[in-house]
Amino acid sequence: MLGKMFVINAPMLFTGVWSLVKPMLDEATVQKINILGANYQDKLLECIEAANLPAAYGGTCRCTDGCDKSDIGPWNDGSVEGYPKEEFERQAIKYGGLELYRHVKK
Secondary structure (H helix, E strand, O other): OOOOEEEOOOOHHHHHHHHHHHHHOOHHHHHHEEEOOOOOHHHHHHHOOHHHOEHHHOOOEOOOOOHHHOOOOOOOOOOOOOOOOHHHHHHHHHHOOHHHHHHHHO
8 A cells, every 4th residue: 555655856757757647547546646856855854754764865864774774664663553574574584684673673
């Protein structure tokens, strides 16, 4: 289920293609998708708290190993019913990243 999606630094060609595709999509889906150019920070900060937005995108978050390697989110903090799942921990053990998973799971 998509909550909201942002495409940032979208080139003009992408914006043009989006304008052709958008009428074919359900209005509820279109409302969830934001296509943003180079001046995207203000729009992101309207929807995402600065503390949760990586500094590279205009926020203040600076995760220890880098936000791009973080797995923090509602799928791991228990706020979404049915998650986190035990199989995620098994995958973390198999493929690495168990310490990150356990940090988030607490």
